[in-house]
Amino acid sequence: MSVLELKDIRKTYTVKPPVEVLKGVDLTVQAGERIAIVGHSGAGKSTLLNIVGLLDEPSDGSYRLAGEETKSLSARRRDRLRANMLGFVFQDYHVLGHRTVIENLELKLAINSIPLKKRKEMVDRVLGQVGLDHRGDSLTRLLSGGEKQRLAIGRAMLTSPQVLLADEPTGNLDEQNAGTVLNLFDEQAAGDVAVVVITHDERISNWADRVLHLIDGRIEK
């Protein structure tokens, strides 16, 4: 099943002078696929990821997420779709350093207003999956970079999204920790989660099922 379907996606930032970044991107991603998107700095990788992540809207084109056209959704429906369908992982982790590992996870669920008992079960499950069960009460700022990224991946996985979107997730990690991150992504892909990563990292290009090159505003076949 295609989980992401982008057709002729265009994006121009309406600054002066306008910046035409995406000039007709076509992209279809199936459940369980592992995709790397590469391209030079300024090619529009983050712009594309923001559109796929429903964080920004294209200027033109069609984007279907799990079959649902996203063009004319209300802000509320977009937020819900993003929360239910998508998980995000970033190079610099975006975790709250002054909160514990468990608090970082619970906070996401509190926003989704899930009952306390269910929340605890979900947090425990994810802590085990990312190998942080022994660090639940640690302050996040005391974790290593690899541990922080595992926490960030756990947080992205909490709500069982159908798509994981990652922006340079191994950019700050050594070989061993990068390998751990890719193993976690593999487990997700094996469970039919599509994993889309933008990267300069050759380790990820070698790992992906498909490497897509964003060149001159389009994806080169």
Ligand SMILES: Nc1ncnc2c1ncn2[C@@H]1O[C@H](COP(=O)(O)OP(=O)(O)OP(=O)(O)O)[C@@H](O)[C@H]1O
């Ligand atoms: N909000 C914005 N307003 C105007 N121009 C923007 C905006 N966001 C990005 N751009 C421009 O769009 C182009 C693509 O930026 P984008 O961040 O998508 O590239 P990228 O491929 O992710 O680059 P990098 O690898 O350096 O992160 C760049 O020229 C950038 O300056």
